[in-house]
Amino acid sequence: MRISFKFKIAVISFAVSGALLTAFGLVFFAFVYQSGMDRMDREIRTFAESSLHGARPPEHWQDFDKSLNFIYGDTSATRMALLVLGMDDGIQFKSKNAPKELATLPRPKPPEQRMEPRPGIDEHFNTRLDRNQDGRVSFEEFDGPPHVFFETDRNNDGYLDRDEAEEIGSPPRGRFRRNGAPETPTFTQAFLTMETDSGNWRVGTFSDPNLTVHVAMDMVEFYSDINRFRTAFMIAVPLGLILMGIAGWFMAGRAMQPVAAIADTAEGITAKDLGKRIPMVGNDIELERLVTVSNNMLDRLQKSYNQAVRFSADAAHELQTPLTILQGELDNAIQSSEDGSTEQQNYSMLLDELRNLKAVVQKLLLLAHADEGRLNINPQSTDLGDLIESAVEDIEIMAPGLEIEKSIEEGIIVSADPALLNQTIRNMISNAAKYATGNGRVVFGLKQDAGSALFTLANTAPPIPDEDQPLLFDRFHRVDKARTTTGSGLGLSLAREIARAHGGDLVLAPYNDGMVSFTLTLPVHPGR
Known part of the structure; x- marks a missing residue:
């Protein structure tokens, strides 16, 4: 199952944030619980002490x-x-x-307490209690709690003498500091x-x-507070996770925006526009490297592609002159030969093959120009129905055994080069005549729909194998692997290039009712 990288980033962000939020909540819950217990212990200790x-x-x-x-x-x-x-x-x-x-x-x-030696009563009495050295300890000098002073002052004279101080030990009961807080x-x-x-x-x-x-x-009130906190926690955590999920999805989208921009630009680079380059997006080092590597690759592709196109164009152009000369010589040889002789028949056969070769060279030259974006188009207002009617007459002569059906809507005008458009249609009907089975049918259809002219040509034939359909418009590709039928495998490729040069397209329609169909789409003439 394919999962988007954006979704993965969002899920990872959600998982990490959720784990941290849950861990924080559990730690905070434990802290609240322990704080509540400590608070109760302090209250209890305060009352008891x-x-x-x-x-x-x-x-x-x-x-x-x-x-x-x-x-x-x-x-x-x-x-x-x-x-x-x-x-x-x-x-x-x-x-x-x-x-x-x-x-x-x-x-x-x-x-367990470590016992330390206690100072003698004289040292304690003289240095810590009787600070004014008058032989007795006043209430102001005593560093213990008040009730210890009054319990020890048996004669109620407001002073502790040496004997009274000895009864409470050294230091006085509980070993109190001056502020009354016990040391232990x-x-x-x-x-x-x-x-x-x-x-x-x-x-x-x-x-x-x-x-x-x-x-x-x-502990009823304590557990009530804990339950309220737990309820708030159980509500807040899912809400927090939802918000984190939304934020993670948003942040993942923001993080993927530069990648999407690079992909959109790269998607718009076609064979006719290899000179276009991907602009630098943001200041991220990783993206900068990706853009640089992609542009370097496009440089290499453009160089190789231009070399291949230039070779095809140059080869086709250079072949035209010798082929034309050869055709002239064969015409002369045929004229010089005795009518009906074997020699004349051989020359005629060679002339037919030469014409086929010239047609292939002409198609290669047109395809090379199309690849370079230099296909010379002379657009004119052209009645598409008239071109199709003429093609119908040709196929009736080429294959008289075929059953021809047509449904041609009149008055559909397109802005196109008549010669190139006529070549496209004739390539299509030639293909239909070659592959129509037995005394099959060929159906012509033309209609206008939403500002486009739709020309459909169908012929009875076995379905095209699935593995061949993506390659059908590739140059020199032929469904007939044994190549028992004539043709070069350039007709459909050239027809599609001409259609696209006119702002249209040529596609394979779904197989239906035992017929293979192709649909040519062209924009109608403005104002029609």
Whole structure:
């Protein structure tokens, strides 16, 4: 199956663009999915971290549950779930919507940490806490969270002395930076997605020595967002692929425009116009090379063709004079010979062959002139019907056994050279008379149609083989490979060249009703 190069370019462009678009969409989808999971994890961690600083009474967790209702409104009852377990895994608090599967989750394993030597209490107290060297640490000097300061200040005097600072270790509880953010967390954490009877939950599990907190976030809204994105993706990708296909077809057409221009120009170069060259199209290196190579090839073809045409014309021209002299000598020999003698008959036979040879030379000369575009035409208003009627009379004399039929429309005038046109018609009828089978039929038809004169000549004959039809108008080509019939194989070729020189054509019509037909088309005289 033949496929256009433009189509191939468009398909490749569509495939590459589609693959890139699909890959980008999948990567972006994965990014959106992971971003949504990270967002839920951050929300869960934010709620849990603020409560993981020692044991809390049940009222704290009830207040914590109420704070969720304040943040999320009415949806908190279904969106967030909370389960708090003590050191003995006993339930300290459980929200109403907490799935029972939360209680089965294991405590997260603490991460392995490389222990570093801690500075002594004196060094830490003197250099990092008691910066004004007054023997105590004020609230402004303390670099930990406020609640640690107030829990450690047992005498509530607003200062931490050396003994109080020693209780919280070095550095103070949780090893906090000055801004209160932990350098390393004092709890372990783990996140997972859980499928339960009540739906899918994103669960964050946080554990310290005192308790374990499971904070679960319903994933209905998350999956709703993912489904909306997936739906938009499934709509946008096909539309994008369609647009890319259209754009690929358009770009392929733009890319092929220079090639099409080269092809159009090359298609217009004929044997009569080999001097025409393909113009340079665009600035592309590949196209520039193609045009250069094509023009160089045309130069070589033109040179070879001109040499062949010139040889044919020169040979035909040079042969005319000796043939004319030879014809005159044969005429004299016939006149000098005794009437009816064998010698006279031989001379007559030679004269007939000489006349055939002169006819061939004359045809070659005309074809050479046609190839050069120098066929001398003297156009005149010519009644095509009269020429055909004269041809009918000739064929009746040439082949009296043939059945002649004619349907000739009168008054069809063409602008043509009468001599050349008459030669074309006589070549056609000569061909019909030679190949008509037995006492067959020859049908003449002439009519005018859409500003053209159509002359059809048909004769009974076997169909022309398919392999011979494209070669029928080639010079010296003969369907009769055994060459049992007379002729040179130039008649139809010359007839077509004369027709085309007059702006018409000669073609083989489809085989019909046991008859081979040829149609001669000529433009009618202007005004007719």
